[in-house]
Each structure stands twice: as structure tokens, then as C-alpha cells.
Amino acid sequence: MSQTPENEIIMKGINASPGICIGKAYLVDKEGVDIVEKYDIKKKKVPAEIKRFKAAVKKAKDELRAIIDDSPKELQNAHILETHMALLKDKSLYGRTIKTIEKDRVNAEWALKTVVSYLLSIFQKMTDSYLKERASDIVHVSDLILRNLVGAMTENIAAIDKRVILVARDLSAADTSQINLERIKGFITDRGGKASHTGIIARALEIPAVVGLENAITQIKSEDLIIVDGNTGIVIIHPTEQTLIEYEERKNQYQEYKADITRESHVEATTADGFHLEVMANIELPEEVVSVRNYGGDGIGLYRTEFQYMNRTEFPSEEELFDRYKDVVEVMNPSPVTIRTLDINGDKALTNNYHRQEVNPVLGLRAIRYCLKKPDLFKTQLRAILRAAAFGNVRIMFPMISAYFEIRLAKRMLDEAAESLEKNGLPFNRNIDVGIMIEVPSAVITADLMAEEVDFFSIGTNDLIQYALAIDRGNKQVAHLYQPLDPAILRMLKHVADVAKEKGIKVFMCGEMAGTPHHIPIVLGMGMDELSMNPQSIPVAKRVIRSINLKDTQALLEQALKQTTAKNVFELVRDRYGEILADHTYSGNFKLNQ
Amino acid sequence: MVSEEYVYREVMIRNELGMHARSAAKIAKLVQDSKAHVWVKKGDETADASSIVDILTLACEKGTTITIMIEDPSDIDILNAVAELVESGFGE
Known part of the structure; x- marks a missing residue:
């Protein structure tokens, strides 16, 4: 290898779907969204900051609209997305954020974060577990605005045009509904267990998945070469040449083994x-x-x-x-x-x-x-x-x-x-x-x-x-x-x-x-x-x-x-x-x- | 406290899941053309009926009685429409 070799990193997660794949990573989630910076806004600049916020909301709205329009009818989550559309412009979220920018003279990201934290604290106190969980709708919506504010272009999963290994913090039903699944070799997520959405989808598609890795997203960059072993739950980043050879071999063995075993799968189980x-x-x-x-x-x-x-x-x-x-x-x-x-x-x-x-x-x-x-x-x-x-x-x-x-x-x-x-x-x-x-x-x-x-x-x-x-x-x-x-x-x-x-x-x-x-x-x-x-x-x-x-x-x-x-x-x-x-x-x- | 000047109706939440985002969105939509404020009240807490988030923060489970209040009597049709929506269990 001509470039400077990077150290091989081995991570262990939960084996959510069997199989082995080797390929380039494709990151679809920005960890940056979680980290919100706070800075003061000069009085003169407040209107511009509000304008920036409004533009981000508009973009978020357009994104949602596009997802709704592109979603196949059989996906039943379209009405959730409609509700999220309405939430984007809701007084208590939208209005209050703008007021916070004006009053506290802080950046839009911080204002939004303050408002959301306040709202979540109210939900936290609720006793009805179902209603309490509705806080997630607000979190989803504010994440969407934040991504647009931070300027981090949301990765357009639908536009992936090569066969990649998808790396994400978590994949929601809305995310997976956008993926062109033929392009995906395997999945890696930081959150989730065997019963997570990613696991189910991966098993249904028979492609390898390792979930619950906790901090893979901070260690993997797009285009990194990675190995996903869905049989053991191992993920290897920057594999050495030797590891690559070993896993190519294992991958072939697994495929042979799978073909072999599937051939006689319809024979009855009689002792x-x-x-x-x-x-x-x-x-x-x-x-x-x-x-x-x-x-x-x-x-x-x-x-x-x-x-x-x-x-x-x-x-x-x-x-x-x-x-x-x-x-x-x-x-x-x-x-x-x-x-x-x-x-x-x-x-x-x-x-x-x-x-x-x-x-x-x-x-x-x-x-x-x-x-x-x-x-x-x-x-x-x-x-x-x-x-x-x-x-x-x-x-x-x-x-x-x-x-x-x-x-x-x-x-x-x-x-x-x-x-x-x-x-x-x-x-x-x-x-x-x-x-x-x-x-x-x-x-x-x-x-x-x-x-x-x-x-x-x-x-x-x-x-x-x-x-x-x-x-x-x-x-x-x-x-x-x-x-x-x-x-x-x-x-x-x-x-x-x-x-x-x-x-x-x-x-x-x-x-x-x-x-x-x-x-x-x-x-x-x-x-x-x-x-x-x-x-x-x-x-x-x-x-x-x-x-x-x-x-x-x-x-x-x-x-x-x-x-x-x-x-x-x-x-x-x-x-x-x-x-x-x-x-x-x-x-x-x-x-x-x- | 329900002001005597306000016109109001008391209704009970009937749908299994209580007032969640989608049902709150239906209320917010109904009141968007009101002339003056429309309020939803549960116990001592009052929420702006045009805000989904505000309504959600009231945490109205099934069986909760809420009061819907209008400031301007000419919004009476909206009041009735909201009350019927809640009584119908949001059509769920």
C-alpha cells in the first residue's frame, strides 16, 4: 500500500445479521448535531440570526416534504412525517426559539437547544408512558432543524450510487425508507440491538449487520475501508493486508458454506x-x-x-x-x-x-x-x-x-x-x-x-x-x-x-x-x-x-x-x-x- | 381559572392513546383561523390551542377532562368543532 498505513482498529458490537462484507464506509449521520456551540449575537445581527433560523426551518420543511412525496404508499409512517411538518412551525418551538434569539441574543442553535431542553423537561415529568415518549417527536424535529443550521448537509441516503457499507448512529424507519437497498453491502450502527430496525431490515435482505457499537461513528470516516463480520459482531477499520486476505477467505468460506447448507434446507428434520x-x-x-x-x-x-x-x-x-x-x-x-x-x-x-x-x-x-x-x-x-x-x-x-x-x-x-x-x-x-x-x-x-x-x-x-x-x-x-x-x-x-x-x-x-x-x-x-x-x-x-x-x-x-x-x-x-x-x-x- | 367572560366547553379525552402529536395537530389546525386566542385547559394548566407542543405538554391521557375556551364569542363554531373532535376520540 502506498499511502501511510493507518492502524487497524477492531471493534466488537452485536451481530445483528450474519454474513461478511468488505467495502468502503459511507457515513449517514453527523455526530456534530449533538454538540451545540453557544455564542453571543450582537444586537444588530439579531434579525440576521432569526433569518438564518427561519431559512433552516424552511429547508427542514422542504426535506420532509420531499421524503413524504417519495415515500412508497405502503410505508405507514407518512402521517408521522406530516405531524413533524406541522411541528416545525409550532409556536412553542419555532416562536419560542425566535423569542429566545431576540431576548438572550444567542445563536439560533443554542436558542433552539434551550427551548427543546425546556420542553423535554416537561415531558420527563409525565406519568403516562405513551404521552411521555412523544418527546421523541420534538427531538426528531429539532434535530432536523439543527442539521440545517449547523450547515452540515444531511447526507442524502437516496443518492448513494456505489455499493457501500452504511455507517450510522442509528437508522430510523424514515431513513431506511429512503435507502436504495441494492446499493448497501452491510450496516453498522452505534445504537440498537438485535431487534432494532436495522437488524430486521438487514436480516430480511440477508446482508451483514453489526449494531450497538457505541462509538463507531467517531472512528470511521466515509471512504474508509472496513470489514463487517455479522457472524461474530466484529468490525475492522483500516484492515491490514493480511487481515484483508484472511477475511476474503472467510467470506468465501461463509458463502460456500451457506450455499451448501441451503441446498438441502428443504429436506425434513428427521433423526x-x-x-x-x-x-x-x-x-x-x-x-x-x-x-x-x-x-x-x-x-x-x-x-x-x-x-x-x-x-x-x-x-x-x-x-x-x-x-x-x-x-x-x-x-x-x-x-x-x-x-x-x-x-x-x-x-x-x-x-x-x-x-x-x-x-x-x-x-x-x-x-x-x-x-x-x-x-x-x-x-x-x-x-x-x-x-x-x-x-x-x-x-x-x-x-x-x-x-x-x-x-x-x-x-x-x-x-x-x-x-x-x-x-x-x-x-x-x-x-x-x-x-x-x-x-x-x-x-x-x-x-x-x-x-x-x-x-x-x-x-x-x-x-x-x-x-x-x-x-x-x-x-x-x-x-x-x-x-x-x-x-x-x-x-x-x-x-x-x-x-x-x-x-x-x-x-x-x-x-x-x-x-x-x-x-x-x-x-x-x-x-x-x-x-x-x-x-x-x-x-x-x-x-x-x-x-x-x-x-x-x-x-x-x-x-x-x-x-x-x-x-x-x-x-x-x-x-x-x-x-x-x-x-x-x-x-x-x-x-x-x- | 375559567374566566366568566370566556365561552367554554368541557370534554373528555376518549381515544386510547390520549392526546398525542397527531391529535394535537388536528386541534391546532382547527383553530388556526380563529379571531382570538383559543385555550385548552387541564386542571391549573393552560395551553395555547394553536400550538401542538403546548397541547402536548398538558399530558392529556385517556379519561382526562379538558376545558376548551374561546376569547371571542364569534369563534363559537371553532369551539364546537374542537369539542366534537375530542369527543369523537379524534376519529381513531
Whole structure:
């Protein structure tokens, strides 16, 4: 290389979408917007400063107008943008900023910042969490004005004309709606988790993404050469020639591996001794059904429904929900689609919000608790699900059940929703399987009671492990203690599976554990009827299942239950299945605490 | 305090989400042609009905009773239109 070599920087984030890409960075977010300078304006210059502010608002308005005009109709966020248009000229924002420039003789950026901080302090005190979150609308609008004031031209994402790796602080729905996605090789964002908008889009498009990098944007410049490894969550800036060669190789290996595994993805998952298991997919967007089909999913084991409720100023209507559900149900028919009712919780509802509403949202008002408290909201969704059920094979699943009465209440509401549809003369199907997520320890221990009320259990291992071991996975201090193979977890899973067998109901698993190759032998030994996972994980999982023997896994489980630590259980699995797993999984993924 | 000179109507917020940005925008739009000020009052706090932000800062959840006041009696049609909009749950 002829230019001065810059040091290679390796960063670790969250692997939101698998794959490897190498390319030039393209920054779409300006960190400068956060830093607002303050300076005095001479009295004579005040009118000019006000004029500058007005011009910035005008530009912001034109930008919004252009986005609205260019947005495809199917994107439902256009009316949010219309509201933002109105906010731009709002007295309390626009008028007050101008007054502040006049009165305090400060620059427009600082005046706007002062006004916004004041407004946010009012929102901060609100108790209604939904209204409180509306502060984000004001933040969005003021950011837009600020960008125009600071003179930092907003990067026009729509104008990207070469294949690049998009680097942003965060990507909103409005941002992604502008991107010409064929031009994007991969995504890197500072904010967000696996369930972030960027992650979902990247997985749907099957391009690599690493999110939650925290400060990538300050380290990466446009045109920098970067490597994104969406399998491991690694991002490398200014890679050395040697690293480049290594990653080119890995990239090719991954592509070969992927092609290889996808070829046989439609072969059934039947163990060597003839036990058949359904391998289902977890999805979040209707668009993902394409991946489900491609990767050979036998149905949808978990359809997360939160997406339609996020990043918007009002909840979706029954028609809107029904349309989306019906799309998925029709495409998948006759395969089952398991629709999980709204699971609004801490990290999901907060993706794009600036204020935390609860001190401990994971233990707070979320999922079924929230829905039972908002019967109108809940019934709107239940009606939409029952109506979609008339078009295919639907199951309904309630999340975060922690007490028996919650199932009774939820089922009563489901009946009421059916009755109201009957009255309205709308086609629907109430004759669907009703199940619950088992993800709270209290539900595990009372599984015998719960089983009387439902047709199936679906074990959500991510939350169950977190609640059972009292481990916050996002907390780096304790994340290493998050162990799916912990003896406590194995006993809980076994208990749930046994109760389900005894009571004659089905038992599924839809957490990450179900899709992790080296957990599959243990999970199989428990006697799960179905596993559900990210579409991308299906081909490998099916391969692993085909190469093992159910009888052996039962013997393995018996041994595993005698172990005292997760490490011992892991070693047991490795000793028995290491070779098979190494053959079928992508290198580097086979380790403890994955 | 509701002034005796003002004409006012009391209405209850009926939509599930309370008064959010889009509903506030609908009110602001209705009052943009009023002759004099139109106010929205919740408890002791008063907001300018022509400002979305001002209305939002009142934090009107579902079930909140608000008072809509006009300074000029000739804005009575606007008053009624706003009251009906709120009563209808903003058409949601």
C-alpha cells in the first residue's frame, strides 16, 4: 500500500445479521448535531440570526416534504412525517426559539437547544408512558432543524450510487425508507440491538449487520475501508493486508458454506432413528416469510407483532394489523403461523425513544400485563388475529404469562373479541390453538395449572434464562453467567416438557437456545415437538437433527442432568457430538456461552 | 381559572392513546383561523390551542377532562368543532 498505513482498529458490537462484507464506509449521520456551540449575537445581527433560523426551518420543511412525496404508499409512517411538518412551525418551538434569539441574543442553535431542553423537561415529568415518549417527536424535529443550521448537509441516503457499507448512529424507519437497498453491502450502527430496525431490515435482505457499537461513528470516516463480520459482531477499520486476505477467505468460506447448507434446507428434520421434528421460524416482519420459505422453515413458530406499534404516534388500526397478519397467514398456508400478542417491553419500546419510562422495565408493565391493562388496544389485536385465522392455519400465543389468572383473562378477552366479530358479521375463526410463552419461572413451576387452559407451551429461553438466573445479558459485568446449559435451566426445561407430555399438550421452544446447534441434542432429548428459530439458523439445525439419534440424546440428557455446572454439561455435549457439530456449523461458533 | 367572560366547553379525552402529536395537530389546525386566542385547559394548566407542543405538554391521557375556551364569542363554531373532535376520540 502506498499511502501511510493507518492502524487497524477492531471493534466488537452485536451481530445483528450474519454474513461478511468488505467495502468502503459511507457515513449517514453527523455526530456534530449533538454538540451545540453557544455564542453571543450582537444586537444588530439579531434579525440576521432569526433569518438564518427561519431559512433552516424552511429547508427542514422542504426535506420532509420531499421524503413524504417519495415515500412508497405502503410505508405507514407518512402521517408521522406530516405531524413533524406541522411541528416545525409550532409556536412553542419555532416562536419560542425566535423569542429566545431576540431576548438572550444567542445563536439560533443554542436558542433552539434551550427551548427543546425546556420542553423535554416537561415531558420527563409525565406519568403516562405513551404521552411521555412523544418527546421523541420534538427531538426528531429539532434535530432536523439543527442539521440545517449547523450547515452540515444531511447526507442524502437516496443518492448513494456505489455499493457501500452504511455507517450510522442509528437508522430510523424514515431513513431506511429512503435507502436504495441494492446499493448497501452491510450496516453498522452505534445504537440498537438485535431487534432494532436495522437488524430486521438487514436480516430480511440477508446482508451483514453489526449494531450497538457505541462509538463507531467517531472512528470511521466515509471512504474508509472496513470489514463487517455479522457472524461474530466484529468490525475492522483500516484492515491490514493480511487481515484483508484472511477475511476474503472467510467470506468465501461463509458463502460456500451457506450455499451448501441451503441446498438441502428443504429436506425434513428427521433423526437417524426416525423421529420427526418441525423446525419453524421466528419472524418480525411479513417480508421475512420469503426467508422462511428459502431456508426451509416448516411454519412460523413465533411471529412477533411489536414492529407495527413502534416508531409511530398512534397505535395501528385493526384493518392495518389484519392486512399484515393475513399476508403472512396466506403465504404460509397450510403451515401454521403462531402469532404472539403484543410484547411491548423495555428495550423494544425504547429503541427510538429518549427517556426510560420505568426503572426496571424487564420486571415492569410489559407484554400480557400491559395488554390486560389496555383492553381496547388488546382487543383490536385479538380481533385482527381471529380475522386473519379465517385465511389459514393460525395459533395464538400470549407472552410473559406469570400467573394462571392471566390466561383466564386473556382467553376471556379472546372470546369477547370473537363475539364482537360475530355481531359485526365479519369472517373469523375462533377455533384456533391457544398457547402461552413459558418464560417466567413462576410459569414453569405452575406449568401443571397452566396446561389445563392451553393447547401448547412455547418456551422462550432468552427471557426464561434471564429471569431464572437473575442475569441481565446486556450487562457486561454478569453476561458471562448467562448459561443456557446451567443445571437450573435444564431442570426447568425438563419439568415443562414433562408436564406437557403428562397433560397431553404440545411443547415448543422458540428462544435462541432452540437454534443453537450445540444445544440441539439436549433440547431434542427433552422431547420438544417443535423448535423455532431465526430463518437463517434453520438449515443448520435441520442438518444437525438429521445426523443425530433421538435415543442417544435422551441418554445424553440423563447424563447432563447429573452434572453440576454448565461447563460440565457443555463438555459432555462436546465429547459426544463435537465432531458432528464441527462438521455442520460455521467455524468459530462452537463455544460455551453462545 | 375559567374566566366568566370566556365561552367554554368541557370534554373528555376518549381515544386510547390520549392526546398525542397527531391529535394535537388536528386541534391546532382547527383553530388556526380563529379571531382570538383559543385555550385548552387541564386542571391549573393552560395551553395555547394553536400550538401542538403546548397541547402536548398538558399530558392529556385517556379519561382526562379538558376545558376548551374561546376569547371571542364569534369563534363559537371553532369551539364546537374542537369539542366534537375530542369527543369523537379524534376519529381513531
